Amino acid sequence: MKLDSKVPSGPVKDMWDKHRFEMKLVNPANKRKYHVIVVGSGLAGASAAASMSELGYNVSCFAYQDSPRRAHSIAAQGGINAAKNYRNDGDSIHRLFYDTVKGGDFRAREANVYRLAQVSVNIIDQCVAQGVPFAREYGGLLANRSFGGAQVSRTFYARGQTGQQLLLGAYQALEKEIARGGVKMYNRHEMLELVLVDGVARGIITRDMVTGAVEAHVADAVVLGTGGYGNVFYLSTNAKGCNVTATYRAYKKGAAFGNPCFTQIHPTCIPVAGDHQSKLTLMSESLRNDGRVWVPKRKEDCGKKPSEIAEEDRDYYLERKYPSFGNLSPRDISSRAAKEACDDGRGVGPGGRGVYLDFADAIKRLGAKEISERYGNLFEMYQRITDEDPYQVPMRIYPAVHYTMGGLWVDYNLMSTIPGLHVIGEANFSDHGANRLGASALMQGLADGYFVLPYTIGHYLASNKFEKVTADHPEFQAALEAVKTRTTRLLGVKGKRTVDSFHRELGKIMWEKCGMARNAAGLKQAIQEIPSLREEFWKNVNVPGSGGELNQSLEKAGRVADFMEFAELMCIDALHREESCGGHFREEYQEEGEAKRNDDQFCYVAAWEYAGDGQAPVLHKEPLEFENVHLATRSYK
């Protein structure tokens, strides 16, 4: 396997223009002869499917939910970045580029990030044209807010439902194309296998989640926009169905997996309430503008009511450790600080895994009314879940898995190491390096889908000849058989434990050993524990029902089986990266408690190649060069 990033030559600011001119075009009359499969209908998948259909391609789009509008992009709250500089506060394409590279702790490819910053401005124009109801000012122009890791105000938003409104924009464009006949939508269809013919991606195998039918779909190119794999931890802010299956199946067919260990832990989520917990809920980062984070100074005080703990007995640890950023320190740093306090025995709430986010000072300063105007909906959501009133008692929060920077490795054209397989949105390893800045995932998903892929896929199709292939081809038949065999195997174990109980146990291993802080000893242990859990899974899982019906246990079992394998790859990646960068914190590599990057040895993308079951994956390195943003240590003190 050779990693060729295909980054165009010349100055970074001219690359995309030059490349767009150099790429081959498909004659308008020929476009409809090409069939493209898009798996995923989130911001990335829906925008790509709609845009390609508008260009004239014949598109099939797949999603596991009952409607494309329900992809997990719908849950994004805060906003989307764009270098519009509407505030006249010094923003520019270059600054957004700079902030993203630095925020990612210098582990992203400059050329891609620059292009992302360039097209960010088109995204806002496109969304407004579709009728996305962004927040506005009285003068009628678009409003902005600020987000972490930036000194300018460049985040566009629609109340606390930015992801919902952007996705509905893309969804409506998609439905328009479905009505026109350009896109055929397959809801409640789960991709279970990628099919290669002569080494080139030519289709997928899906299971119809209502009838259980396993079907082959043939195409000239395949696009994966299947989202992130945060659910490998069982508990995360992802939707219950989010999975690694599509990307992991592609990995097993030869697509390199980039930086799988880079995961983002968000500092402000509602803590776990008990063993029954099924998912975690994010509380927007914006709360940290007015809330103060603290824990008791003494362990003995942890059981007391917060109101009984005197001011001098409280440790406002973010303000103490990071005086210049205080409660607004970046995500990775704030999360680790919360963990440290709890590890020290000073956490609050059930199980001692929580810290206070206290609004008492802000309420005193601004009044409850003002606080309610700023955060009313979040306070209500918090109260609905915890039954505690944050106007009266401090919120309890704890970090939770939120986003995965890792994903399938792609070149500048968003193509993986398998010719014809393109990967967009959170599913690729992309533009965020080792840490994603707030409001940048929505931007990337839409950049990929509206403005990058529709060009690069044309270049791919125009540059290659496609033999006619049908579902009778032996490769498709073999893949169909493989899926059916796997299903039969899962159903045939008839063991004693439920799928969820395995998933929970896997999540616990990952959270403890490959979570917020990692070390060689723990990772090595995890690499021992995961295979034996996997072995038990295949011997003792109980998947009721049959394959030929709507069977939610079977769906879960397939996903968990893939997580069981993928988790090991994450740990291997985390173990090999002997440095701390962004969300990847190795306890051995720190300086006075802060992450210590090692640019001499690790300034590269780790792209892992599958080498067979039971074989160690093969590491390939894409060296990263920083010609426009200079390598520097991030400091927030």
Added chain:
Amino acid sequence: MSGTMNITLKVWRQAGPTAPGGFEEYKAPGISPDMSFLEMLDVVNERLIEGGKDPIAFDHDCREGICGMCGLMINGSAHGPSKLTTTCQLHMRSFKDGDYITIEPWRAKAFPVLRDLVVDRGPLDRIIQAGGFVSVATGSPQDANALPIGKLEADEAMDAAACIGCGACVAACPNASVSLFTAAKISHLGLLPQGQPERYRRALHMVAQMDLEGFGGCTLFGECMEACPKGISIDFIKRMHGDYIWGAVTEKPEKVALGSG
């Protein structure tokens, strides 16, 4: 939170779209009031699987009240007893020890049951296909700020756009009308300048599609608004009627009959 509760569930079970369905009763002891309603069902399902039985199928995904995938009739109310709350955001502390809870799928001719509590809401997508969009292709539209939109209009459009497409309005309506859902989209786009060129045509086509799908007519009962987890206002239905009537007068009739195909 102290103490757990013992509750009894009466749940609609149906093996498939054409299979006969019926209620079954399940004991659910030891339920924590801090559980969400769906977490309670998770627990019941774990026990069913361990006991060698088929778990109860129900739709859900985000579990934070935004994807619109969940939706159950709980003791006869769509999404249960708490106002402005989806099923996934409902918590067991809304119930008490000893309660008897009846759980059914959305009931509407246009939403056939697929299994147990899972229904087919495909008609909602087809109503959007009939015109719930602005016909603008990806390209280079004008700069976003070249089109000022008053804050109040933008806010009102956002109120309508907040619909999550869950279908509770249909389930709650005595006529199984889908008017609130349809009106929310017609109003979101119709309130904005971008939506003006297609405003009346959109209303005609979307209303025609609702009828084609077999939803009932709207008699402004208001049950939909009571059940709606996002507080979508029934005033939008009046707005839809206005747009429809104006469209019927000004648009060519043959276009109405086309539906979405």
